Amino acid sequence: MILPVTVFGDPILRKVTPDIDKDYEGLQELIDNMFETMYNAEGVGLAAPQVGLSVRIFVVDATPMAEEEPALKDFKKAFINPHIIEKDGEEVIMEEGCLSIPFIREEVKRKDRIRMKYFDENWVEHDEVFEGYAARVLQHEYDHLDGVLFVDYATPLKKRLLKSKLTAITKGKVQPSYRIKLPKV
Secondary structure (H helix, E strand, O other): OOOOEEOOOOHHHHOOOOOOOOOOOOHHHHHHHHHHHHHHOOOOEEEHHHHOOOOOEEEEEOHHHOOOOHHHOOOEEEEEEEEEEEEEEEEEEEEEEEOOEEEEEEEEEEEEEEEEEEEOOOOOEEEEEEEHHHHHHHHHHHHHHOOOOHHHHOOHHHHHHHHHHHHHHHOOOOOOOOOEEOOOO
16 A cells, blocks of 8 residues: 655654564555555655654665666665664765655765664564665665654755745645655644
8 A cells, every 4th residue: 555655844754763573563564565655656765754653664675776786686675673783984975865855855975884783574683784875775764763854964054945945845835746644733
């Protein structure tokens, strides 16, 4: 089922999400719905807060980027209770966007290597190192689980310049190609 994407201004996007346990009701259905929602909106990642749930889960499918970065071929995963253990490597600036902040793209500086512990959808624990674009996508989605949005990395001047666009999103004055859920303001 395609879920509406929660947009900027909703308090759930600013909450730190708790870990879940194995008995989380409807987990596989949630993961399937998150993938379907992400594909419908043409995204490469989607975190649970973006569909209105304050739980520590996100999904990614960076396969469309495999042409530019072959390591991303078949890079489709669900991350349950992820925790970044290390960030290192070069700091790389790259433009990012977000389904919860439609029509805005900004440059964000991130480390190009991370180590993350997480469970997959079969509750198998992983401790993996990710590099390059995969590390960027994972850091972006991980930020959602800690209540951080990519616009938070903007300079104070850039934030002032974005304010009216962000307010327009909060008020529903944007029409992305996917269903959105406006904040109750």
